[in-house]
Amino acid sequence: MYNKRISPDAFVSRLKDGMSIMFGGFMGCGTPERIVGLLLDSGVRDLTLIGNDSALPNTGVGVLVANRRVKRLIASHIGTNPLTGQQMINGELDVELVPQGTLAERIRCGGAGLGGVLTQTGVGTVVGEGKTHLTFDGVEYLVERPLRADMAIVKARAADEAGNLVYDKTARNFNPLVAMAADWVIAEVDELLPLGSLDPEAVITPGVMISALMLTEES
Amino acid sequence: MDVKERIACRVAQELKQGDVVNLGIGLPTLVPNYLPSDVTITLQSENGLLGMGPLQGQPVPNLTNAGGKPCGTLPGAAFFDSAMSFSIIRGGHVDATVLGGLQVDQHGSLANWMVPGKMVPGMGGAMDLVSGAKKVVVAMEHCTRDGGSKVLKTCTLPLTARSKVNTLITEYAVFKFKEGKMLLTEYAPGLSVEAVRAVTEAEFEVSPDCHEMDLSLLTR
Numbered sequence: 001m002y003n004k005r006i007s008p009d010a011f012v013s014r015l016k017d018g019m020s021i022m023f024g025g026f027m028g029c030g031t032p033e034r035i036v037g038l039l040l041d042s043g044v045r046d047l048t049l050i051g052n053d054s055a056l057p058n059t060g061v062g063v064l065v066a067n068r069r070v071k072r073l074i075a076s077h078i079g080t081n082p083l084t085g086q087q088m089i090n091g092e093l094d095v096e097l098v099p100q101g102t103l104a105e106r107i108r109c110g111g112a113g114l115g116g117v118l119t120q121t122g123v124g125t126v127v128g129e130g131k132t133h134l135t136f137d138g139v140e141y142l143v144e145r146p147l148r149a150d151m152a153i154v155k156a157r158a159a160d161e162a163g164n165l166v167y168d169k170t171a172r173n174f175n176p177l178v179a180m181a182a183d184w185v186i187a188e189v190d191e192l193l194p195l196g197s198l199d200p201e202a203v204i205t206p207g208v209m210i211s212a213l214m215l216t217e218e219s
Numbered sequence: 220m221d222v223k224e225r226i227a228c229r230v231a232q233e234l235k236q237g238d239v240v241n242l243g244i245g246l247p248t249l250v251p252n253y254l255p256s257d258v259t260i261t262l263q264s265e266n267g268l269l270g271m272g273p274l275q276g277q278p279v280p281n282l283t284n285a286g287g288k289p290c291g292t293l294p295g296a297a298f299f300d301s302a303m304s305f306s307i308i309r310g311g312h313v314d315a316t317v318l319g320g321l322q323v324d325q326h327g328s329l330a331n332w333m334v335p336g337k338m339v340p341g342m343g344g345a346m347d348l349v350s351g352a353k354k355v356v357v358a359m360e361h362c363t364r365d366g367g368s369k370v371l372k373t374c375t376l377p378l379t380a381r382s383k384v385n386t387l388i389t390e391y392a393v394f395k396f397k398e399g400k401m402l403l404t405e406y407a408p409g410l411s412v413e414a415v416r417a418v419t420e421a422e423f424e425v426s427p428d429c430h431e432m433d434l435s436l437l438t439r
Binding site: 123 | 265266267268280282285286299302305308309328338339341344347380382
């Protein structure tokens with residue numbers, strides 16, 4: 001009924017220079033490392049990456065920054081990867097810094113069919129510059145617009161064949177959000193289970209969000 | 220005694236039994252060491268954990284704190300995604316947040332996320348925490364390394380949030396921000412109101428019950 005499992009070659013054939021990719025992960029925890037390796041080996045470049053942070057130079061998406069594959073980065077934090085800051089200052093990498101909670105909601109909006117979100121976060125700071133401000137009941141909000149991408153790369157502990165996902169501890173973070181907000185979504189999972197193996201009550205990301213599945217390690 | 224430990228010891232007195240608390244990276248993580256024995260708090264970590272505990276034994280894969288370091292969980296802990304994490308933060312479900320600062324001004328504004336041209340780590344979750352937590356406590360050293368005051372009339376660095384700080388605690392003083400006023404409520408043992416004024420650029424009022432800081436738990 002479902003045939004979401006994809007080979008590394010089939011995944012790589014979907015990559016295009018200049019594409020936008022959303023990623024899960026928080027300082028590399030919860031980033032699909034096998035998929036990042038395939039991105040790196042494929043030679044794809046001029047990427048726009050959207051996710052929480054640029055990890056360390058040798059973890060998560062940090063390796064894509066270190067190998068100069070990234071043209072634009074939308075993230076909340078770049079401090080743990082000095083190469084991101086260097087490339088930003090040199091003018092090689094365009095970085096948009098977004099408050100973490102706002103980034104999460106912008107991605108959620110992108111996946112939820114919403115036109116944006118109102119938040120007090122960033123009012124009176126550079127984050128609010130140039131953005132629409134609205135006041136309701138005496139409280140001033142910024143209008144923050146949705147984010148979407150061509151592709152999202154997700155890490156989960158396990159999937160069933162339908163693509164239903166369960167995560168592992170703090171490796172969940174942005175993964176369920178980016179899984180909603182891209183045109184094509186691949187999940188890298190430690191375990192791929194037959195239909196009926198996951199308790200429907202325990203599923204975090206419904207399989208409808210997931211286009212393709214890949215195992216972290218082939219047996 | 221180390222300056223950071225002194226600040227952390229005083230910050231701990233701001234937290235009440237049962238509070239849900241988000242602690243920033245660095246100095247704020249020292250605060251739980253100084254909680255009175257009758258106060259238990261629940262730690263929220265913005266990467267998706269409520270009920271964070273200390274690392275016990277070997278690191279567990281996929282279990283880290285907001286600094287990316289291995290941590291533990293306590294009974295009753297919960298994991299969630301980043302949208303839920305910041306719903307907890309912005310939605311007023313966090314009783315207190317303790318953050319470091321580069322500058323705080325007399326309007327209760329905080330700058331702690333970038334120094335233009337020098338250091339641009341990003342704001343991470345700080346802007347949401349300062350906007351959404353019920354109580355915002357800034358814990359920082361009073362002066363820069365070259366002796367300039369970090370407690371200013373107006374912040375000169377890009378703001379994290381405007382007029383959201385409730386309490387500022389340094390090694391020299393405790394200030395509260397109420398109804399647009401900055402109030403000195405405590406000074407460190409051995410100091411005086413005048414001594415605090417001498418190292419503070421901000422204009423502040425002195426609370427009628429201003430008194431010496433209690434650091435008795437430091438010796439524990």
